[in-house]
Amino acid sequence: MLELESVAKTYAGLQALRPTDLAVPTGRTTVLIGPSGCGKSTLLRLMIGLIRADTGRVVFDGRELGPENLRQARLRMGYVIQDGGLFPHLTARGNVELMARHLGWNKARRARRLEEMVELTQLWPEVLDRYPAQLSGGQQQRVSLMRALMLDPAILLLDEPLGALDPVIRYEMQEELREIFRRLDKTVIMVTHDMGEAGFFGDVIVIMKDGAILQKGSLQELVDRPADPFIGTFIQAQRHPFDTLSERSRP
Amino acid sequence: MKFLRLAALVLAFGGLALPAFAQAPVKVGSKKFTEGVITGELATQLIRAAGVPAVHKREMGGTRVLWSALVRGDIDVYPEYTGTISQEILAGRDLPDAAAMRAALAESGIRMSAPLGFNNTYALGMKETRAQQVGVRTISDLAGHPRLSFGFSNEFLDREDGWPGLRAHYGLPQTRVRGLDHDLAYRGLESGTIDVTDLYSTDAEIAYYDLRVLADDRHYFPDYQAVWLYREDLEEDRPEAVVALKRLEGRVDESAMVRMNARAKLERVPEAKVAADFLQRQLDQASTAEHIGPWRRFWRHTREHLVLVAISLGAAILAGIPLGILASRRPRLGQFILAGAGIIQTIPSLALLVFMIPLLGIGGPPAIVALFLYSLLPIIRNTYTGLHDIPRPTLESAEALGLEPGSRMRLVELPLAASTILAGIKISAVINVGTATLGALIGAGGYGQPILTGIRLDDLGLILQGAVPAALLALLVQGGFELLELAVVPRGLRLKGEK
Numbered sequence: 001m002l003e004l005e006s007v008a009k010t011y012a013g014l015q016a017l018r019p020t021d022l023a024v025p026t027g028r029t030t031v032l033i034g035p036s037g038c039g040k041s042t043l044l045r046l047m048i049g050l051i052r053a054d055t056g057r058v059v060f061d062g063r064e065l066g067p068e069n070l071r072q073a074r075l076r077m078g079y080v081i082q083d084g085g086l087f088p089h090l091t092a093r094g095n096v097e098l099m100a101r102h103l104g105w106n107k108a109r110r111a112r113r114l115e116e117m118v119e120l121t122q123l124w125p126e127v128l129d130r131y132p133a134q135l136s137g138g139q140q141q142r143v144s145l146m147r148a149l150m151l152d153p154a155i156l157l158l159d160e161p162l163g164a165l166d167p168v169i170r171y172e173m174q175e176e177l178r179e180i181f182r183r184l185d186k187t188v189i190m191v192t193h194d195m196g197e198a199g200f201f202g203d204v205i206v207i208m209k210d211g212a213i214l215q216k217g218s219l220q221e222l223v224d225r226p227a228d229p230f231i232g233t234f235i236q237a238q239r240h241p242f243d244t245l246s247e248r249s250r251p
Numbered sequence: 252m253k254f255l256r257l258a259a260l261v262l263a264f265g266g267l268a269l270p271a272f273a274q275a276p277v278k279v280g281s282k283k284f285t286e287g288v289i290t291g292e293l294a295t296q297l298i299r300a301a302g303v304p305a306v307h308k309r310e311m312g313g314t315r316v317l318w319s320a321l322v323r324g325d326i327d328v329y330p331e332y333t334g335t336i337s338q339e340i341l342a343g344r345d346l347p348d349a350a351a352m353r354a355a356l357a358e359s360g361i362r363m364s365a366p367l368g369f370n371n372t373y374a375l376g377m378k379e380t381r382a383q384q385v386g387v388r389t390i391s392d393l394a395g396h397p398r399l400s401f402g403f404s405n406e407f408l409d410r411e412d413g414w415p416g417l418r419a420h421y422g423l424p425q426t427r428v429r430g431l432d433h434d435l436a437y438r439g440l441e442s443g444t445i446d447v448t449d450l451y452s453t454d455a456e457i458a459y460y461d462l463r464v465l466a467d468d469r470h471y472f473p474d475y476q477a478v479w480l481y482r483e484d485l486e487e488d489r490p491e492a493v494v495a496l497k498r499l500e501g502r503v504d505e506s507a508m509v510r511m512n513a514r515a516k517l518e519r520v521p522e523a524k525v526a527a528d529f530l531q532r533q534l535d536q537a538s539t540a541e542h543i544g545p546w547r548r549f550w551r552h553t554r555e556h557l558v559l560v561a562i563s564l565g566a567a568i569l570a571g572i573p574l575g576i577l578a579s580r581r582p583r584l585g586q587f588i589l590a591g592a593g594i595i596q597t598i599p600s601l602a603l604l605v606f607m608i609p610l611l612g613i614g615g616p617p618a619i620v621a622l623f624l625y626s627l628l629p630i631i632r633n634t635y636t637g638l639h640d641i642p643r644p645t646l647e648s649a650e651a652l653g654l655e656p657g658s659r660m661r662l663v664e665l666p667l668a669a670s671t672i673l674a675g676i677k678i679s680a681v682i683n684v685g686t687a688t689l690g691a692l693i694g695a696g697g698y699g700q701p702i703l704t705g706i707r708l709d710d711l712g713l714i715l716q717g718a719v720p721a722a723l724l725a726l727l728v729q730g731g732f733e734l735l736e737l738a739v740v741p742r743g744l745r746l747k748g749e750k
Contacts, residue, residue, distance in 0.1 A: 048651050074653035085648030089666045089741030098662065099652050131743035147652070 001026045001187055002047060002155060007056035009042050016042045018212045019056060024155075029181055029188040031202035033195065035234070039211040040191045044159050047189065048077050061154070075099070078148030082160040084140040086132040092143040093128040096150050103151075117146040120180055138169045145180070155187040162197070174200055195238045207231055276304035277485065277492050280317050280326035283310040283692075284433065285516045285707060286371065286453060286508065290330035290477060292526035293503075294496055300536050301495035309522075310703055312693060313406050314339050321480060322359050328481035328496065332371060334473040336363070336480075338412035360483045365500040366476035369453055369508040373407065373472045375417075376450040376462040378440050385446075389468040390421055393447065397424040402445030404433035412473065413449070420471045432706060451475075453505055455513035477503070502533055516708055548701075553720065555696035559615065559687045560728075563622035564680055571627050571679075572672065575634020576660065585635060592628040600625060600686045604693050618687070618695035625686055626679040633675025637668025670740040677732040684725040688717065698724070 002024040009017040017039040024030050032040040045051045046058060049070045058065040060073050086095050096117065100110050118125055121142045132140060141161055148156060161177070162170045178201055181188050192198050198205050199219040206216045215227040226232045277298050281291025291307050298305040308326060311317055318340050320326045336356070337346050346352045349363075356363055375390055382388070385396055393399065407413035408430040417423070431439065436448040437456050450457065450464065452475075457464060479496050486493045511529055514520045530536040574592075578585030595603070603625065607617030641664060649663045665672075691699030698721040705713030 050647050050651060071653050071655060074651060077651070079648070079651035081644055081648065083644060085644045087645065087649070087663055087667070087743075089663075089669075089743045091743065099654070102654065102658060102662065133743060 001061060002189075003059045004043070004046070005057050005059065007043075007046055007053040007058060009039075009046065009051065009053055015211050017046070017053075018210075020211075020213055022206065022213065022216070024187060024189055025204055026187050027185055028203040029190065029201050030204045030206060031198040032189065032191045032206050032208060033193065033198040033202075034208035034214075036193065037210075038208040040206075040208050041159055042211075043208070044157055044189060044191050048074060048079055048157055075103075075151055076154045078145075078151075078153040078156045080141070080144045080148050080156070080158045080161045082163045084132070084144035086135075086140055086144055086147070088132050091129050091131055092123075092135065092139075092146075095132070095143060096128075096146045098147070100150055113150060113152075114146075117149060120149070120183065121146055122176065136169075137165050138173055141165070141173065145177075149184075153186070155189070156181075156184075158188070158190040160191055160193070163192070177201070195235055207234065276306045277328065277489060278326040279305055279307045280311050280320055280329035281307065281309050282314070282317055282329070283312055283703065283707065284451075285455070285512050285522070286451065287330060288522045289511050289515055289526055290367075292522045293499060293530065294328055294330065294479065296523075296526055296530055296536075297495040297498060298492045300530075301491045303489055303492045303495070305492070310691070310700070310707070316693065318480075321361060321482060324482065324484075327485045327492075328479055330367075330477055331363075331480045332475035332477055333366070334372060334412065334475035336478075338473060339410055342411060356480070357483070361480055362483055362486060364479040364481070364497055366478055367499050368477070368501050368503040369505040370474055370476050371451045371453045371505075371508065372467075372475040373413070374450045374452050374467065375447055375465045376440075376457065377447050377465065379461045379463045381440075381443075381446055382463040382465075387465065388463075389466040390417070390423075390471070391468050393423055393425070393465070394421060398427070399425055399446040400427040400429075400444070401425050401447045402429055402431050402436050402439045403449045404436065405430040406433075407449040417471055421469060435706075438709070453508040453512055455509060455516045457509070459513070459517055477508075498534060503529075507533075519708065519710065549716070549720070552696065552698050552700055552717070553724075555615075555700075556684075556687055556698045556721070556724065559618055559622060559690050559695055559697055560680070560683050560724075563619045563687075564626055564676075564683050566619075566623045567626035567630055567679055567683075568676055570623075571630030571675075572634050574627070575631045575672070576638065578631060578635045579638040589632060589635065592631050595624045596628045600689055601692065604689055607693070615690075615695045618690035618693055622683050622687055622690070626683050629675040629678040629682070630672070631675075633678075634668065634672045637671030637675075638664055640671070641667050666741050667744070670736060670744060673732060673736050673739055677729060680728045680732060681725050684721060684728055688721050 004020060004022045006019040006021055007017065008015070008019045016037075020039075020043065022043070032043060034040050042051070046053050047060075049058075049065055061076070063069060063073075065073055086092075087098070090098065093114070096114060097110050100113065105113075114128075117123075118128070123139065123142045123146065127135065127139055127143075132143075135143065145161070162173050165173060174197060181201070188201075190201055192201075202219065204216060205219060205222055207214045207222065209228075209230055215222060215231055217225075222231055223235060226235075279291050279295045279298070281287040288309055291309060295305045295307040311320060311326075314331075314335055317326070317329050317331070321329060331340075333349075333352070336352060337344075341352065341355050344351075344355050346355060353363055375393075377387060385399070387393060387396065401414075403414055408428070414428065418425075429445075431445075433449075436445065437460055439445040440448055440462070441460060447465075450462065452464070456462065481493060481496065507529065511525050514528075515522050515525045574588050578588045598606075600621070603621045604618060607621050611617035611620060645663070645667070646659070649659045654662065687695075687697055688699035688702055690697050691703045698717040700717065701713050702717035702721075705711065705715075705717065
């Protein structure tokens with residue numbers, strides 16, 4: 001459904017993305033992961049056309065993305081960013097319904113869809129009438145997800161969606177979000193820098209470094225057959241508190 | 252004089268296009284000093300007494316303003332002085348006699364009456380005590396006192412037949428010379444900050460302030476006989492008005508004029524009443540003075556002021572917001588737009604008003620255009636800043652949703668910038684209300700009118716009648732915009748920090 005063919009991007013002389021090929025598997029969750037500046041966000045932003053590739057092409061639904069079909073394509077993509085990117089002048093409901101209203105959905109249709117969204121994300125309905133400034137971080141991300149899903153897109157793109165949340169809330173939201181993805185059965189692409197999160201969500205994990213893809217595969221494949229010594233290092237670079245405790249308790 | 256030709260052209264077409272205005276009232280103009288206003292009032296009442304409707308556009312400005320207004324047809328008649336005509340209006344022309352002057356005026360379609368009787372020539376004056384102290388009787392005597400400080404009206408200081416010519420003629424050495432409003436000069440004499448000022452020989456203040464008029468012993472100042480200047484077409488369309496004006500020829504002598512000036516200026520009798528009393532005594536004419544009560548006058552000034560502010564501010568909003576949007580969309584063009592609006596803002600407001608006269612004449616329209624230009628920058632700049640400061644993720648979210656650029660602007664960007672844009676409009680509005688008081692200087696009326704008259708008559712009460720409502724209006728406008736902010740700025744943006 002979504003394919004990148006030797007796309008590359010340079011910012012002010014700095015190569016953010018080397019020529020890269022990637023076929024995103026349909027109906028599954030793909031996680032882009034790597035250290036800061038590895039090009040994972042650039043790759044995601046190229047997919048939804050927020051930036052244009054210098055070379056190569058992005059193919060969505062069999063058609064190359066270009067200025068003429070970008071808008072139509074975006075209506076079939078949902079996009080969620082770290083801080084939610086909610087419009088502060090609109091209520092949660094206003095944010096979620098913005099596009100549907102703009103496209104002329106009638107009230108009944110909007111209400112029906114909104115109800116499905118509320119059920120899916122388990123947002124308290126009364127929260128819908130609050131403004132973003134009155135919402136908690138977790139609520140903001142739920143509303144942002146509802147907004148992204150309102151038009152029932154074919155594909156969902158998330159850029160560090162849980163990155164700004166407290167650890168406990170983040171832990172809970174990871175559970176909920178995976179359940180939502182499972183129920184939706186959509187193509188999902190998620191960017192994260194957290195290996196634990198990548199393993200938790202990703203049917204396919206794409207590890208990137210210095211603007212290039214190092215390896216693509218399941219968590220098991222990456223652990224068993226790392227294509228590059230960096231991959232082993234990266235997977236193990238997550239510090240677990242219990243490791244520290246056991247280290248200290250050693251005589 | 253390119254613009255005179257242009258004005259003549261406009262006039263010619265105007266004349267063709269507007270025959271329907273034949274029944275419009277005769278418009279009498281007057282300069283911005285008491286005698287000008289009184290003589291303007293005399294003209295107005297004479298014409299009305301002949302059964303022709305007439306309006307008096309008071310205190311329009313100086314010679315240039317009145318003359319170009321007359322040539323353009325903004326006014327039909329105004330009182331002028333022969334010395335000003337020869338030295339200023341027709342400067343550089345050889346005019347041996349009145350006939351030559353008439354012929355030269357006719358080239359602009361203007362006619363001149365016979366003298367009304369008084370000669371209001373320039374003169375120099377000092378406090379009697381100060382003059383005795385330094386022993387000055389004539390202008391020639393001033394050459395021996397280079398340390399004396401001179402304070403002249405700006406017009407006298409600049410015009411050829413004023414200070415520059417006088418200094419050359421008498422070889423005067425003084426360097427401490429400054430320009431100030433004629434009416435303020437008397438107070439300067441009184442307090443001793445200046446020693447010598449220019450006067451008119453019919454000034455009411457000569458006696459009041461106990462001034463010595465220095466003799467023009469080497470005959471520098473020309474005759475300043477008061478005459479009517481009127482448009483040829485006035486004589487053609489409304490001959491009875493011209494006949495009425497001519498009833499005053501030779502009927503007003505200097506002492507009569509000094510008395511009228513004194514009544515108006517020192518006794519605070521309204522000019523219309525002064526003129527009416529004179530006409531009754533001199534020509535046995537029943538009063539046709541238009542009596543306007545203080546409240547009606549206040550409402551008129553309020554209406555005029557509000558019209559100036561509303562139209563100019565409205566236009567500035569309609570133009571400024573799109574320009575601000577354009578500036579935020581096209582950064583390079585934006586720099587030009589912001590710099591251009593910035594340059595306009597650096598022009599002193601008074602100068603901007605005066606620049607408008609050759610283009611648009613006098614009255615409301617040029618003042619509105621000047622105020623419009625003056626109101627642009629805060630609106631453009633705040634629109635630009637408001638849009639520019641929207642966080643990038645918010646903009647990208649709107650783009651990623653699939654909103655087209657126009658809808659993004661309407662649904663997301665403008666609402667988010669609303670409070671900044673509104674703040675810009677509020678600044679513009681408050682500046683506009685204050686600057687609009689200067690509109691009175693070019694005949695646009697408003698609260699500036701009583702301020703101007705108050706300065707002329709040295710009447711603090713009158714100044715306050717303009718200044719206080721102008722200040723209150725500025726506060727009212729500010730409060731109004733704060734209420735508007737509650738309505739326009741989305742509630743979500745006023746919740747910052749609340750959870």
